[in-house]
Each structure stands twice: as C-alpha cells, then as structure tokens.
Amino acid sequence: MAFDAVIEVRSVSKRFGGLLAVNQCSLEVERGSITGLIGPNGAGKSTLFNMVAGNFPPSSGEIIFDGQDITGLKPHELFKLGMLRTFQIAHEFSNMTALENLMMVPGDQPGESLTTLWFQPKKAATREAEVRQKALDVIDFLKLGHVKNELAGNLSGGQKKLLELGRTMMVDAKIVLLDEVAAGVNKTLLNDLAANIERMNKELGYTFFVIEHDMDLIARLCDPVIVMAQGEVIAKGNMDELRANPMIVEAYFGGPVEAHA
Known part of the structure; x- marks a missing residue:
C-alpha cells in the first residue's frame, strides 16, 4: 500500500x-x-x-x-x-457544563443566527438536538457521563484533557x-x-x-x-x-x- x-x-x-x-x-x-x-x-x-x-x-x-x-x-x-x-x-469554557462545552464546538449552527431562530425555529431546534445527541455519544465514548452536567471549571486536570479530546x-x-x-x-x-x-x-x-x-x-x-x-x-x-x-x-x-x- x-x-x-x-x-x-x-x-x-x-x-x-x-x-x-x-x-x-x-x-x-x-x-x-x-x-x-x-x-x-x-x-x-x-x-x-x-x-x-x-x-x-x-x-x-x-x-x-x-x-x-x-x-x-x-x-x-x-x-x-x-x-x-x-x-x-x-x-475549556469553565462556566459551562461538560456537555455544553462539547455542543459549542460545531460551527455555523442555525441557532447562532437570530434570523433563523425567529423565522426557522424548527430548523434550529432540529440541529441543536442533533448536536446534543452527538455530544452525548462522545461523552459515552469517553466514559464521562458522571460529569456531563458538571461545570467544566470544576473538572480535574485529566478530565479537562478528556473533555478537550472529546471536542475534537x-x-x-x-x-x-x-x-x-x-x-x-x-x-x-x-x-x-x-x-x-x-x-x-x-x-x-x-x-x-x-x-x-x-x-x-x-x-x-x-x-x-x-x-x-x-x-x-x-x-x-x-x-x-x-x-x-x-x-x-x-x-x-x-x-x-x-x-x-
């Protein structure tokens, strides 16, 4: 090869x-x-x-x-x-949860646009649900479920590194x-x-x-x-x-x- x-x-x-x-x-x-x-x-x-x-x-x-x-x-x-x-x-974004940190990563989400939120709320909600599910899958893969709702700033150094790996x-x-x-x-x-x-x-x-x-x-x-x-x-x-x-x-x-x- x-x-x-x-x-x-x-x-x-x-x-x-x-x-x-x-x-x-x-x-x-x-x-x-x-x-x-x-x-x-x-x-x-x-x-x-x-x-x-x-x-x-x-x-x-x-x-x-x-x-x-x-x-x-x-x-x-x-x-x-x-x-x-x-x-x-x-x-990490210390004042956001581990789950929210992951959901922040994908760019150009419809929910970032006020116009889309006002005129196409279903599109924004559908995309947010998709991103949330992806984040939950990543958390499950990394075995971070026990800290998914913890503020990222409260995580240990190793957990923060795992979270950063999850963001990739x-x-x-x-x-x-x-x-x-x-x-x-x-x-x-x-x-x-x-x-x-x-x-x-x-x-x-x-x-x-x-x-x-x-x-x-x-x-x-x-x-x-x-x-x-x-x-x-x-x-x-x-x-x-x-x-x-x-x-x-x-x-x-x-x-x-x-x-x-």
Whole structure:
C-alpha cells in the first residue's frame, strides 16, 4: 500500500531574528497513524509544531495538509479544513457544563443566527438536538457521563484533557495535534486518556500528531516517532529502535541506553 501522508512538511525553516529555530525540516505524518515528535529542550519541536498548527508562518518551506498547501494559514482556517489542536493547558469554557462545552464546538449552527431562530425555529431546534445527541455519544465514548452536567471549571486536570479530546470528536477531524497531553494529569486518568486516543485511532480512524515529554506515553502510543535536535530532524523509527541508536541516546536521552530502558 502506498504511503498516504495527511501532513507533509517540506524543507521548512523558521528564524526569530538571528536565531534559526528550525532548519530545513522535512517530515510526513501518515494518515491513520499516531506519529510522535520528540527532542531535547531547544530542539525546535515546539516551533515546528506551532508552524503546522498555524500559530506562525515558516520563514521558508511549505506545509501540505491533505494535498493542499496550507503554508501561513491561521488556526481557525485550519480548523475548517479538519485540523484540530489540543493544548498543554486545557481551554475549556469553565462556566459551562461538560456537555455544553462539547455542543459549542460545531460551527455555523442555525441557532447562532437570530434570523433563523425567529423565522426557522424548527430548523434550529432540529440541529441543536442533533448536536446534543452527538455530544452525548462522545461523552459515552469517553466514559464521562458522571460529569456531563458538571461545570467544566470544576473538572480535574485529566478530565479537562478528556473533555478537550472529546471536542475534537465533535467535528470531522482529519488530524488531531496533541500538545503535551500528559501535563498535569495523574497516572490513572493518563491511562484513560491514552486508552481513548488508542480507541479513536483504531476504532474511528483518527490520525494524531503528538508532541510530548512523557517518553512512556510516546512509547505506548506512537509509531513512528520523529526526533529533532538543534532545529533539524535527525531520526525516525519506533521507540525501541531509537533507544538502541547511540546518536539518539546522546542527543536526546543524554546517557547510556541502559539508564533509559
């Protein structure tokens, strides 16, 4: 089967004044994969991730998403194309319930228009019922039923991360960018979070691109894993292969392989 890339980064560089943060990077994320991006502090991985996500444009190079050149597009434009990002710190609407948070995600709902509410109330009500049912299905999938009516601001860090993962399920995402999902999450909920990412990938066909410092989580979820150092991609493989590579151990793990087995 031919390699089917949903994201292609082609010779991308990023300069901040005199600092070259990313230098001629090229990588691909295969459709249906959970691809990890790792590297030591200062490697340029967050900068590259932010360019893919549309937070700032590359200084040179191209980024292709699902066959379309998206270089320089903004996050809201990428959202409409099917690229969604979760954040290290969850961005929930704290004074709305978990269920209401999910219902807020789909755009262009008829109920957002006063004209439609006044002149086509049935259309607005029908669409709202559809969105509500979708949100209930997502809550059921993520096993968050016990907190569906809880204000999102009262949820634990791990529950907020699950809720944010659920928000990606409310639209037809072609890829989900996961940004430090393990941050602030206890071990039990992290296991639930990882299991749900695996289920979304295997059962629903979601593609994930993951930046993460938790190597155990990367090893569990990701194949392949892309390694960056000093602004460049230096290797790609599964975690077993990378841990056996002396150059990667030196550049990333900072010591003998045995110390990180």
